[in-house]
Amino acid sequence: MRQHSRPFGTESLRQLLADRLDRALKRINAWNADELLASPEADIIKYLIDEYGAEAPVMHRDQRQRLPSTEHVVPVDDFMGRRDVRQAEITIVVPCEGDMDLMRYRPGSYTSLLSGQSARIVGSEIHVTWRGDTADPAVVLQKINGELDVIERNLGHARSEIASHNELLRQTVPARVSRRKSQLLADRELEAALGIPVRQKDGPPAFSVPVSRRQVMPRRQPGVAEPFRAEWELLDKDYEEAIRVITHSRNALERTPGTIAKLGEEDIRNLLLVSLNSTFMGASGGELFNGDGKTDILIRVEDRNVFIGECKIWDGPQVVGDALTQLLKYHIWRDSKGALLLFIRRGDATNATQKAIQRIEEHPNYKRTLDARPSEGRYDFVIRANDDLEREIHLALLPFVLPIKQGR
Incomplete structure (x- = not known):
């Protein structure tokens, strides 16, 4: 994730989530056949949902803190000529959890951040900075809270889109995994029924009784799984x-x-x-x-x-x-x-x-x-x-x- 980036940039959150779903479905189709047949569907499905799902960012405003105040020099041109004016700079830090990278993307429903205020994503925090020459704490708090209110409103829209994405993932992935596994098993059953030995570079034939499965954890990379061997299994x-x-x-x-x-x-x-x-x-x-x-x-x-x-x-x-x-x-x-x-x-x-x-x-x-x-x-x-x-x-x-x- 890029550090010190502005929240809710120009890139679309909806498109990002659509791309994640597309990658999940392509991952199913590209999965090593022996590994897919050998793995329990529940493990594969959990892996895909964890990998391509999204964890919505959440702000904890009740845990906010203030950084030590600093001075900010601003050049000013007025009737007195060009001069430097020193202004107070106060930064409020709000801790967050979830995938902060998602906060850089703009939800479909979006409210622009307040002009003159500065909000940044810094690691797992939101920093909101106020600069000005007023000595009234109420004015400072009002402006900072106003910025946080807008961020929270945008996060609410983002959470709604992320929840819809995760639900679509949970509905789509299991059926796709089951369908590809069924197709692979049907292919293996057809190969076994032909009764013709499979040509191998070395080692024993890759296919036997085409009914069962063997588990390989999804963390194994494609191409390293042992050849799938069907086994006796109680239906x-x-x-x-x-x-x-x-x-x-x-x-x-x-x-x-x-x-x-x-x-x-x-x-x-x-x-x-x-x-x-x-x-x-x-x-x-x-x-x-x-x-x-x-x-x-x-x-x-x-x-x-x-x-x-x-x-x-x-x-x-x-x-x-x-x-x-x-x-x-x-x-x-x-x-x-x-x-x-x-x-x-x-x-x-x-x-x-x-x-x-x-x-x-x-x-x-x-x-x-x-x-x-x-x-x-x-x-x-x-x-x-x-x-x-x-x-x-x-x-x-x-x-x-x-x-x-x-x-x-």
Whole structure:
């Protein structure tokens, strides 16, 4: 940013913001294909909105300060001839935040600054200087405040244009990213379906099963991403169906407290497996869901786990931390979806659920929280895998409120 520049120059703020949006859309089209396919859409979208969005400048007039006063010499020609007149010079400094570079551009609705006054952008501050020979403080304050009022009015118009730009960016970018990613995936699926090897300079073929994704952070520069390799992944509709079957079974169990109180955790898990296997069947008629140990619920494709469910009895927040540690150990590099089934058999279920959510959000692999659905008894998160910190795992927390038979 140029230092000591005048606010609201001749260049158009509206055109500047339109150019930013255009650059964002061109950036999507120019993004390295392998990197785009390998990155979660949410990360790409956030990067683009942060990079090409705008933070409106805000003045903090309540924090204004005065610089030490100085004298200013002005040459004057009058009936006494040419002479130098010394005038007082008082500068008020107003701190600001936001992108001060945007203050150099003129909004569509604009009011000219007052004549005879001097306003400058200096770093992250606005300096308004008064020069004159009056000794009346009220006059000085009136002129300085008048200039600040005009600046604030122009900033209000600028903030409105910037807010509209940011909203347009939020509406446009996700659809464009999704569309380009879908087009690239369709191209890769077509290439894989041809069954003809891809000519490579060196290394293995670049394409395999064209269904999944792999995350690469947007900060990586185009051209350095590894070739995209599609992977086995549980489709969203199948993942939602698995969660639906589990929650439906949970609701049925919760409605039969007398029966469920007599069952142990392994018995409950086996009931869930029966429900899942009645819905998901392999092509050869074999079971897709298998119990591995006493707590795991798995979907396996070939030799890979694409869905992992971990069952835990609530006994404090540490249980949730232990469950996440286990889940992350089970999740190998192709895994992308899982669920934590939390059996709450004693105490306040609402309080236990809130503490479980807090523990997940405090975990070092936690990335972000998705939509919570308390009415459905479901809470969704995104966490990072252990062996590849750039890979995302979608985790659903499903609390089960199950009584236990006294004396157990």
